[in-house]
Amino acid sequence: MGNAPLSPSKPIDAHVHVVGNGSGDSGCWVRVRGWHRPLAALMLRHIGLPLSAMSGDLETLYISRLLELLRGSSLGAAVILAQDLVYDEQGSPMQNAGSFYVPNDYVLGLAEKHPEFLPAISIHPARPDALEELDRCLARGAVMLKCLPNCQNINCNDRRYTRFWERMAEAKLPLLAHTGGEHTLPVVQPEYADPRVLALPLECGVTVIAAHCGTKSGLFDPEYFHVFAGMTRRFDNLYGDTSAFNVPLRGRHVRKCLESPLVERMVHGSDFPVLVHGHWAWMRGFVGWGAFRKWEKNPNIIERDYQLKVAMGFPAECFTRIRGILRLKTD
C-alpha cells in the first residue's frame, strides 16, 4: 500500500469524485446525455477546466487540477471514489445504464502515485466476482467502498449480499452509500434512496456513511433526513457525510446536524466537482455575511466548501473523524 503517513491533524475530504474519458488509458468512460450535458459543462467550469477537456485529455487535466486545489487547501487528503457499472439482480451489467465508470484499478493506482489520495473502490455486490474483486482491492490498499444504491440498482438488504457485507465488516472496510434523491446522475431505482436500504450491511457490522445524510436534492424528492437521524440512534456504526451541503436544498438540516448526539456522527465531504456556493447557507442564517463574502470569492472550491462548513459551526472532529473509520494502514 502506497499511502504515506497522513498528517494527523489535517482535515480529510471523504467524498471526492474522479472522472475520466479513457484518454490516459484509465479504463474510465463518461456518457453525458440530455440535460446532464449543461450540468457537466457547469461543473467543469466550476473547477476551472474548459469544456474541450471532455473530449481531450480529461484524465491528466482533471487529476492535476484536483491535486493543485487539494495542495492549495487546508485539507491533508481526499478519498477518491471509483464508480462501478449498473448491474441487474442476476449480476449482469445493465446496458445503457449509468453515465460514468471509474475502475477500481484507476483509483488504486492514483493513490499509489499521490499520497494525498486515499482510494475508495466500488463493487456491485451482485457481480459474480464480487468477493474476489473485494479481496483483490483489499490487498491493494482500498480504504473504503462507495456505492449508489439508487443509481447502481443495489438493494443492500438483499440477503444474497450478506456474505459480501460480512467480508467488508471482517476487513473493517467502511461503506459510503449515496442516500436521498440524485439529479446529477441517472436514477434506476428511486426507492433505494431511502437510508433504510442500508439496514443489512449495518446489521452485518459494516461501518456505513450515508452520503448527504438522506437529504433531498430536487424539490420533489422525498426527504429522508429524519429517517437517517432516527437510524443513527439504532446503529452505532452509522455516520452521515456533509457532501453537497452547499447546493440549494441538501444543506437545509445543518442546525440539526450540529446538535449532539448527531454531530458526533458527522463526516466532512465536498462531493467535488459538485458546485459549492455559500448563498444558501447565508440565506438560511447558517453563516454570516462576512464569512459568506470572504469564502465565496475564493476560487478553490475544496477550500471554499471546507471554510463554509467551518463557518456553519461544524467542529474540528467532523473534519478528521473519517481517519478512525477508513481502513488505513497503520505501519
Ligand SMILES: [Zn+2]
Ligand atoms: Zn458524490
